[in-house]
C-alpha cells in the first residue's frame with residue numbers, strides 16, 4: 041500500500057505524491073493521467089483538487105527534495121506557490137529541518153517554516169523566483185510593446201478599459217489591478233471570459249497563461265482572484281498572488297519593496313513581500329500548508345490513476361483552518377469588486 045496526502049494552501053488543493061515510497065515511480069504520462077483522473081475517481085466527500093504535486097529526490101546537492109506540478113488537465117507547470125508551501129511542510133516533517141531549498145523546474149528555491157497562522161494552521165514562507173518580464177519567458181506573442189506593464193487597449197481586451205501587465209515567476213501570469221478611474225472594469229465574468237480565451241487557441245499566449253485580477257483594499261492589502269491555466273477558476277493561486285504583489289509594488293505610488301502585504305483570496309489569506317536586490321525581483325509567499333486527508337491505496341491503483349478504493353483518514357486540520365478563516369474579514373462578490381461584510 042502507498043500513501044497520498046490531500047493538501048491545500050488557501051484552499052488551492054492538491055494530492056501530494058511522494059514517488060520515493062514506490063517500487064516503480066510513476067512515469068510522466070502516468071502522472072499526467074493521475075492529475076486528470078483524481079477528481080473523477082476519488083472517494084465521495086473529498087473535495088475537488090486543482091492537480092497533483094510530486095515529490096522525488098533531488099540530484100542537486102543544495103536541495104533536500106524536488107517538486108513537480110501537474111494541473112488538473114494533465115499539463116505540467118513549472119511552478120506552484122501554494123503547492124510549494126505544502127511540499128515544504130512535508131519535507132520539513134520528514135527531515136526535521138525548518139530552513140532549506142527545494143528543487144523546482146526553473147530553480148532551487150529557499151523555503152522556511154514560519155509561525156503558524158493559528159493553532160493547527162502550520163505556515164511556510166517560500167521564495168518565488170526567477171522573475172522575468174521578457175516576452176519569450178512569458179510565452180507572449182504579437183504584442184508590439186514589451187515589457188507589458190500596465191498597458192491598455194490590448195488586442196485580447198479591446199472592449200475593456202483595464203490595464204494589463206505580464207510576468208513570468210517563472211510560470212506565466214497576466215495581471216490587471218483595480219483602476220480607480222474605471223472601478224468596474226474587472227468583473228468576474230470578464231475574468232472567466234479572458235481566462236478561457238487566453239487558454240484556448242489564441243495568437244497571444246499559445247501555451248496559455250494564468251490570469252489574475254487584483255482589487256486594492258488599501259496600500260498594503262489586496263484581494264486577488266485567478267483563472268488558472270490548466271485549471272480554470274481557483275480558490276487561490278500562489279504564484280498569481282505573488283505576481284500581482286510585484287505588479288502592485290511596481291505601479292502603485294505608495295507601495296514599497298520589503299513591505300509586508302496582505303493578500304485575501306476566495307480561499308483565505310496569504311502574505312507577500314516583494315524584494316528588488318542585485319537587479320532581480322523575488323517575492324516571499326507566506327501562507328498556510330494544510331494536510332486535510334491521508335489516503336492509502338495499492339500501488340497498482342495509483343499507476344492506473346484510480347483512487348476509488350483508497351482508504352481515507354481525515355485530519356483535524358480543515359476544522360482548524362475554517363476557524364482561522366472565520367476570523368478574517370468576510371468578502372462578498374457582487375459581479376464586480378469584493379466588499380467586506382460585517383461579522
Ligand SMILES: N[C@@H](CCC[C@H](N)C(=O)O)C(=O)O
Pocket residue numbers: 052090109111116117118119120121122123211212250268269270271276277278279280
Ligand atoms: N496554483 C498554482 C499554480 C499552478 C500552475 C499553473 N496552473 C500554471 O499552469 O502555471 C500556484 O499556487 O502558484
